[in-house]
Amino acid sequence: MQKTQTLVLINPWIYDFAAYDLWSKPLGLLSLAGYLRECGFAIKLIDCMDIHHPALGDNPNCKPPVRRKFGTGKFFREKLPTPQPLRNTDRSYSRYGMPLSLFRKILSTISEPACFLVTSLMTYWYPGVFEVIRILRETHPRVPILLGGIYARLCTQHAQEYSGATTVINEANLASITAILAQQDLPSPYKPSGFHPYPVFDLYNSIDYICLMTSSGCPYRCRYCASHFLSPAVTRRDPDQVFEELLYWHRTLGIRDFAFYDDALLVSSKTHIRLILEKVLKENLPVRFHTPNALHVREITGDIARLLKRAGFRTIRLGYETSDTSLHQRLDNKVSPGDFEQAVENLRTAGFSRQDIGAYILAGLPGQTVGSVAQTIENVARIGATPYLAEYSPIPHSDLWEAAVSSSEYDLEAEPLYHNNTLLPCWSPEKRDAFGQLKKRVIEIRRTHAKP
Numbered sequence: 389m390q391k392t393q394t395l396v397l398i399n400p401w402i403y404d405f406a407a408y409d410l411w412s413k414p415l416g417l418l419s420l421a422g423y424l425r426e427c428g429f430a431i432k433l434i435d436c437m438d439i440h441h442p443a444l445g446d447n448p449n450c451k452p453p454v455r456r457k458f459g460t461g462k463f464f465r466e467k468l469p470t471p472q473p474l475r476n477t478d479r480s481y482s483r484y485g486m487p488l489s490l491f492r493k494i495l496s497t498i499s500e501p502a503c504f505l506v507t508s509l510m511t512y513w514y515p516g517v518f519e520v521i522r523i524l525r526e527t528h529p530r531v532p533i534l535l536g537g538i539y540a541r542l543c544t545q546h547a548q549e550y551s552g553a554t555t556v557i558n559e560a561n562l563a564s565i566t567a568i569l570a571q572q573d574l575p576s577p578y579k580p581s582g583f584h585p586y587p588v589f590d591l592y593n594s595i596d597y598i599c600l601m602t603s604s605g606c607p608y609r610c611r612y613c614a615s616h617f618l619s620p621a622v623t624r625r626d627p628d629q630v631f632e633e634l635l636y637w638h639r640t641l642g643i644r645d646f647a648f649y650d651d652a653l654l655v656s657s658k659t660h661i662r663l664i665l666e667k668v669l670k671e672n673l674p675v676r677f678h679t680p681n682a683l684h685v686r687e688i689t690g691d692i693a694r695l696l697k698r699a700g701f702r703t704i705r706l707g708y709e710t711s712d713t714s715l716h717q718r719l720d721n722k723v724s725p726g727d728f729e730q731a732v733e734n735l736r737t738a739g740f741s742r743q744d745i746g747a748y749i750l751a752g753l754p755g756q757t758v759g760s761v762a763q764t765i766e767n768v769a770r771i772g773a774t775p776y777l778a779e780y781s782p783i784p785h786s787d788l789w790e791a792a793v794s795s796s797e798y799d800l801e802a803e804p805l806y807h808n809n810t811l812l813p814c815w816s817p818e819k820r821d822a823f824g825q826l827k828k829r830v831i832e833i834r835r836t837h838a839k840p
């Protein structure tokens with residue numbers, strides 16, 4: 389009988405100026421692990437961002453990070469020297485996640501696997517990915533390392549040249565991954581029939597929340613977004629199966645907080661999210677829902693707003709981006725005049741407070757003025773929602789990429805570290821200086837909205 393092959397899947401550290409756990413889990417990696425486990429591989433997971441790893445308790449230097457409501461909170465952090473290309477910023481740079489020594493210790497407890505699979509997220513977080521690969525190369529020089537995830541797909545050439553991985557996976561579909569595993573002389577895994585395995589959340593020692601994805605892709609094509617590149621087709625899971633998964637995590641792990649990772653959760657709601665939420669209501673489940681990936685403003689009808697409230701949505705984030713109509717016409721066509729006002733009114737009438745309703749506002753777009761952002765902040769507050777600034781990060785393969793490259797003083801094409809949104813890389817130094825005032829104003833409004 390053939391010996392079961394072990395695969396080690398790794399979610400690297402975040403290297404950045406700031407990081408916060410807003411229901412962030414490597415869902416793609418966990419889903420792939422679920423599939424591979426179903427294919428007959430033994431799976432080990434090392435999530436460098438896991439704040440509950442049992443080995444952390446043995447480390448006297450690890451003070452538990454501050455956690456906040458609904459499972460959100462801070463990560464462990466260790467200050468690092470700022471990489472040379474980012475030296476002009478006055479913010480301190482850190483490695484977020486478990487201490488490096490702990491990662492090595494966990495790795496040393498795992499006997500040599502058939503293969504390492506490393507994921508990647510933001511393009512400018514690649515130093516954490518490279519550090520993981522460097523350590524794997526040092527400790528397990530003969531084991532192949534496959535690198536996948538968003539950075540690998542958006543900056544494939546950079547990853548191939550500099551990451552040190554054996555193979556960079558630049559396609560999202562599972563077939564390509566199993567084909568690559570087969571190339572590594574691993575036994576050809578059998579395909580599980582018709583079963584969509586759950587992500588391996590059960591491999592965490594302890595978990596505060598679950599991330600759910602009920603659909604992939606987005607019917608919109610905002611010029612600053614690469615959703616059409618990363619998930620070209622819009623597909624939806626069977627609503628019954630989504631509900632079964634939700635129920636499974638609630639009953640087996642006692643999870644109450646669920647964060648939706650969909651790009652377009654409310655689109656075609658009658659045949660999708662409505663069916664899922666009606667089941668939640670019928671079962672009277674004591675769960676809370678959060679939408680860190682914004683909801684589409686246009687889809688918030690009175691009916692939908694009431695359903696969201698009754699089903700237990702607690703954190704609503706809207707993809708408003710700007711109150712500048714001409715900017716919407718040029719960049720996304722997803723909000724028309726009056727849409728945002730109507731959506732907020734529907735949510736407020738349904739019982740959401742202005743603190744519950746956050747509106748993402750993009751800042752730092754090529755050609756966008758500081759005044760336009762300031763105006764949007766005031767409009768959001770006046771209409772009855774809470775502003776959240778989202779600094780623009782230029783994304784390779786988005787429609788706006790070329791405009792971003794030509795408007796930036798940084799060499800965005802050569803160095804992904806320059807995609808870091810903290811730099812506001814497509815704004816001039818004068819506009820960047822003014823950004824501090826915008827942030828102050830947002831904090832002021834948020835404080836006012838937090839008062840009972």
Ligand code: SF4
Pocket residue numbers: 606607608609610613614615616651652707720722
């Ligand atoms: S920004 Fe949102 S609405 Fe626009 S294409 Fe991306 S996922 Fe879709």
